[in-house]
Amino acid sequence: MTIDPSALGNGGHQAPVWTSTVVGHHRLRHDLAVIRLIGEFVPFTAGQSVEVQVPQQPGMRRRLSPALPPSLDGKLEFHVRTVPGGWCSGSIVADTRTGDEWRIGAPRGSFAIEPSGPEVVMIAGGTGLAPMRAQILDLARKPEQPRTYLFVGGRSPRDLYAADMLTLLADELPWLTVVPVVDSTSDPNWADEWYEHSRVDIGFAEDDLLHGNLADVVSSHGAFDSHQVLVCGSPAMVGATVDRLVESGTPLRNIQYEGA
Structure with a gap:
């Protein structure tokens, strides 16, 4: 884990950033890819989104929702579709390569099921x-x-x-x-x-x-x-x-x- 000097969390503290390496880039449609990564453990909860930075667009951040729950072995998976006019999403779909290093940060959201709740x-x-x-x-x-x-x-x-x-x-x-x-x-x-x-x-x-x-x-x-x-x-x-x-x-x- 590193600290992102450009991002300040609550109370002015620098926000943590985790690194993860692309191990699979599976282009499933002309406008869609599944990206699999392995790296540092990211402490999000299933249903949350995280902020990603990719080497093809180093100055841009985009929020994506992991398609796997948290994994102690650092596995991550993202489903990315090209957004019309979206430079970052289009670059992720078309240009991601195995070995790329992604920076992951800022888990956010409360989109979650209550396991003991109703249907x-x-x-x-x-x-x-x-x-x-x-x-x-x-x-x-x-x-x-x-x-x-x-x-x-x-x-x-x-x-x-x-x-x-x-x-x-x-x-x-x-x-x-x-x-x-x-x-x-x-x-x-x-x-x-x-x-x-x-x-x-x-x-x-x-x-x-x-x-x-x-x-x-x-x-x-x-x-x-x-x-x-x-x-x-x-x-x-x-x-x-x-x-x-x-x-x-x-x-x-x-x-x-x-x-x-």
Whole structure:
């Protein structure tokens, strides 16, 4: 651990920064990559975000949510999608290389499940899946788990970049149900070379997919008035989903939400 002289924490103290080295850069879509790192232990909690600095953009900081819970052996995983006009996200997706050293700091947030609480409804759009996955894996370590429903949304089946991982996870964890939702049941008519290179035989069957807008599909299941509800995705997705949940009778106090 080092101290970042440019960042001051509470009380004027210099904020700690941890270093981690890229050991895997997996480009899954033209605009999306999964980055795996190993380094110093970072004391965050599952569901929080951390601040990252990458060598390709040394003067910039970006907040990302780890897709794994804290690991004493220093393993980290991030799911990064290119933001239109976003220099840092685009550089991470396209230019990250094995051996790059990242600086990790400033864990933040209270986006979390209460393991002893009621049933859980998770709603993830795009890379909003990352903090949900971290919390699911963290729950799996607990003696008991609440029944958990994960709605994961994409524009088309091809956009569900973690279909293989989620299928295996749902098979392994009897308390977890994964519900994939797509705006369109047909993929775009242009080829994505990264998708073609990363395709596997495990994933969602066509009959598994629910068709429609994610916010509408989730809210159509009625009011989640006795559930823990977590929402994560783009600001537009989060806003629309929270509005529809409240309109359909879910108390706002039951909902936690974060942007991805």
